Amino acid sequence: MSPPRRHTGKRAMPGGGPGQPSLLPFYGEVKSRIVARAEEIRNILATLEAGRHLIIEGPPGTTKSTILRTITEVCRIPFYLVEGNVDLTPSKLVGHFNPAKVMADDYKGEYFEKGPLTRAMEGGILYIDEFNRMPPDTANVLITAVEEGEIHIPRYGAVKAHPLFRVICAQNPFDDVGTMRISRAIYDRLCRIRLDYQSEEEEREIVRRKTGCPDETLVKIAVRVVQETRVHKEIKQGASVRGAMDMVAIALRLREMGERDAEGILTAAMLSAMSGKVWLLETTARSAEGILREILAGVLRQPDMKWDPDGEGSKEDERGGGAQGPRGASGEPAGPPEPPKGEEQSEGRPEGWDDLDYDPANGPAELKRLARSSPEKVIEYFRSNRAAAREILQSTDVLELYGHIRDMLDPELEEIAKRYATRLIIRLASQIANIGVKTGSLYRSTTEAAWDEIDVDATLERILDRPASRLDENLVFLARRPEQKACVVMLDHSYSMKGIKISMAALTAAAIALHFKQDYGVVAFSTGARILKGLNQYKLPALIAEEILSLEPTGYTNIHDALHLGIGQMKGYEKKIGILLTDGDWTAGEDPLQVARRFDRLHVIGLEEPLQVEATYDEVALRYCDSRMDIFRPGGGLEENLRRYHGSRVELLAREGRGHFTYVHRIEEVPLAITRCLTA
Incomplete structure (x- = not known):
C-alpha cells in the first residue's frame, strides 16, 4: 500500500482497512530524522500498526518523546501530550461541560469541553509522559478506553474510539521519588518497549545536530564525561545526553566571552550542565560537584582529549594529555594529578595507619574485614592511635565497624561512633524518605477547606437544581482524602x-x-x-x-x-x-x-x-499444603506444590x-x- 502524499492532507491510518494508508511506509522518513534507533522505531511503528497501545520505558534523555513527536509529525497524526502528576484528575483527562453555557442553555453536547483523552479518541495519539506519577484512579480511566475502545461520559454520551486512537505512555523505571506502582490491569493492556542510552558515537552525533558545534574535541569531551557518569560507582543514575548538549552550549558561550583557560571553561560548563542531572547513591559521602570534577580530570588525562579554545575544531595532541597536554603550563612534566578542588582525598590514611597489621593497599576494606575476623586488633590499634580512631569512627565506614567493635570500645570512642553513625543514618534516610507518592481517594466537598479544584460538573448540577441560591453556595470541590x-x-x-x-x-x-x-x-x-x-x-x-x-x-x-x-x-x-x-x-x-x-x-x-531448610520442614510444609489447597495449582501434585514453597x-x-x-x-x-x- 503506497503512502499518501503529504500535500494531500490525508493522514496515515494504523491498522486501517482497504484503501486506508498505513504507518509502515513512513519508517524510512522517521528513521532519517533520528540518530540510530532504527530497531526501536520499527518496533513502535509495528506495534501501532497492529492496533496496540504502548508503554515506553527508559531513563531521561533516551529520545522517547523525540521518536513519538517525529512519528506523529511525519504521519500527520494528532498528538495530545499529558504530563503525569498527582494533581491529574479523571475530569482533566476526559473533559467537562462549560459552566456558563450550561447555565444559560442547559446541557448540550456542543457545550462539552473535551479533554486530551476524548480528543485523542476522535483520532490521534494520547501521549502520557511520566506515567508512573499519575494517580491510580486517573490511570484506571484508560482501561475502558484501551480495552473496549469506548468511554461513557454522563450527560454527553458514549465516545467511541476512532481507528487512529492509540495510548502511548512513557516512564523512567529508575525514578522512585513521587512515583507509584502501575497496576497489573493496566500493564496487561499495554505492549512494552525499552529504550536505553545510545552508544558514544551516536550521542556525539546527537550533540552535533542539536548544538551545531563544529568543535569535535569539545563534543567528544562532553559526551565522554556524560558516559562516565553512568558507570561511576557513587552515581545511581548518570546524566543523559542533554547534559552533554548543555555543557557544549555553555562552553561555547564562555569562549565567546573571552575565557581561554580550557580546563576552567570545561569545569564551569560541566558543573552548570550536569550537577543537577546526576543522581548520587544515598550512601555516598561526596558531593555531585566533587565527583564530576574527578570524572572530568580523568577524561582530560586520556590521550585524545586535548581541547584548545582557540582552535577551529579537533586538535588532538599526539603526545596525549589533558586540556593542557601532558605538561603543565611551565612546560615541566606533569606530576600525579592533584585531588579535585574542594574535595578531600577519600583514600588517604591517618598518620600511624601503617602500624595496623593489614595490607595498606586495601585501605578501609581491609580494616572492615579485620573488624569482622579479629576485632581485638582494631581495638588495639585504636587504643594506641586515638586521633586516627576518632577520624575512622567519623567516616562512612563507621556503619559497619560499629556493630563489630562497639562492645570493646571505651565510653568516649563508643559515644563518638554512635553519634556519627546516627547522624549518617539520618542523612541517608532523608534521601530515600520521599520515595513513592502519598495519594488517596478523590472525594467531593462543599467546604473550601477541602479545596484542591472545583468539580465543574457537580457544581453545575447543584446550580441547576437550586436556581435561587448564590453561586458560592453551590460550589463543589474535589480533593484527595489521604489514605489511612x-x-x-x-x-x-x-x-x-x-x-x-x-x-x-x-x-x-x-x-x-x-x-x-x-x-x-x-x-x-x-x-x-x-x-x-x-x-x-x-x-x-x-x-x-x-x-x-x-x-x-x-x-x-x-x-x-x-x-x-x-x-x-x-x-x-x-x-x-x-x-x-x-x-x-x-x-x-x-x-x-x-x-x-x-x-x-x-x-x-x-x-x-x-x-538451607532443615529436613523436618517437609512435615510443616506438607501440613501447610493441606491447609491452603486453595492457592495451589489444581492437579499439580504434592511434590510440585511442595517445591514451590520449599524455600x-x-x-x-x-x-x-x-x-x-x-x-x-x-x-x-x-x-x-x-x-x-x-x-x-
Missing part, C-alpha cells in the same frame, strides 16, 4: 544480628520514620518482642536510630510475637503495612504464617542468605503477607529494598 495507612517496622536483634546488620535495621527504621512522619511504629524482637515507638507516640527519628544501634544482640528469633505486636498497633487503619527485618528463620514462638496473612502488605528484608520460611512470610522479599548484604542495598516496600 500505617506501617510498623519489626527489627530482629537476636544473637546473630551483629555488625552491619544492626546499622541496616536502624537505617530502615529511620527512613520509614521520615516517610510516614507519624503513622508508624517500631518493634524490636528476639526471644520476646517490645515496642520501641508506638503509633501514637512522638519520637525523633535520630533517637529511634540511636536506640536501635544500642540494642544488644541476644536471644532467639520469635517472629510470631513481633508480627502479633505489630499488627495489634494498627487497629483502625484502612491499610496495614509491615516491614520485617531478620537474618534468619524463626527459632522461637508459634508459627507466624497465620499472623502474616492479617497484614495488607508484609514485606520482608532478609539481612543474609537463608540457611526460606521467612520468604514464605512475604508471600503470605502479599509483600516483597528482598535480600540485602551491604548498606548500599538498603535504599532499593526500602523503595520496593514503599512503592508496592
